[in-house]
Amino acid sequence: MTTIELDFEIKHNDFDRAGSASSGLKNTLKQIGYPPDIIKRIVVSSYEAEMNVVVHASDGHLRAVITPDEVHVTVKDNGPGIENVEMAMKEGYSTAPERIRELGFGAGMGLPNIKKNTDELKVESFVPTGTTVDFIVRRSNG
Amino acid sequence: MKVSQIKEKLNLEYVVQSDNEAVSGYASDLLSVVMGKVKPQSVWLTVQTHKNIVAVAKMADISAIVICDGFSPDDDTVEAAQKENIPILKTDKGVFEIAGMLYESGIR
Structure with missing residues (x-):
């Protein structure tokens, strides 16, 4: 495998395509045959x-950059950044608005879930220019 | 146990019919909590009805979504589940009661 x-493009507030x-x-x-338990860790994080x-x-x-050994995902937005x-890395801390919480989002588990499921995680955020969440999941460390 | 067997045992109604093997279960309406805690091949009990539950089920390898307490999935939720081949069932019974029945039937 090479x-x-x-x-992929991500649209803010577009819950249809979310x-x-x-x-x-x-x-x-x-399709390329990654093991299901590794796939779950990658896609829950992404x-x-x-x-x-x-x-x-x-x-x-x-x-996403996929190699036989690891998957490297970078999610980048254009702001407003995390204060x-x-x-935000703490379980239960959320700034989600009420209407979003009613849909079951905003549990304050987003970044903690990513931390738990990945081998490497880097969160870089600048107010107001944006946030980059960068993580790696390795196939060997299942 | 097959989802179709669970459907018969618990007298659930299929909204999106598909069959999967289910070995465990989880109940919560907070999507990130579900993704963080659910075991693969679980039956997920919820009262959320919007389309994003299908994405959560897909990412977390959930075997079936059971919408409890008489709620029904939105139309686009049904469409998405059909496309992804994820069974959705519904019931008038509450989450607590369905969880108890599932546990009794051997889903732990």
């Missing part, structure tokens, strides 16, 4: 990162 690069990037990523990983953009940010992109990344 390296596969994927690029999840389509992670869904596409999952289809590809399944879905959380994708939904963070849909709920909190602006338009963005999800890019306090340290707080």
Whole structure:
């Protein structure tokens, strides 16, 4: 298998298309025969990162680089950025608006779930220019 | 146990018919909590009805969504589940009661 690069657009506030990037990523990983437990860790993380953009940010992109050994995902948006990344990493801390919470989002588990499921995670955020969530899931560390 | 067997045992109604093997279960309406805690091949009990539950089910390898307490999935939820081949069932019974019945039937 050679390296596969994927690029998906993420639209802010578009709950109809929300999840389509992670869904596409999952289809590809399944096709090329990644193990199901590793796929789950990757796509749960990418879905959380994708939904963070849909709920909190602006338009963005999800890019994935797939090699036989690991999947490297970068989710980047154009703002407004996270005021306090340290707080956002804590379970239960959320700034989601009420109407979003009614849909079951905003549990304050997004970034903590990504942390739990990935081998490497980097969150870089600048107010107001935007956030980059960058993570790697390795196949060997299942 | 097959989802179709669970449907018969618990007298659930198919909204999107498909069959999968189910070995465990989980109940919550907070999507991230579900994705963080659910075991693969689980039956998910919820009262959420919007389309995003299908994405959650797909990402978390959920075997079936059971919408409890008499709620019905939105039309686009049904469409998405058909496309992804994820069974959706519904019931007038509450989450607590369905969870108890599932547990009794051997889904742990």
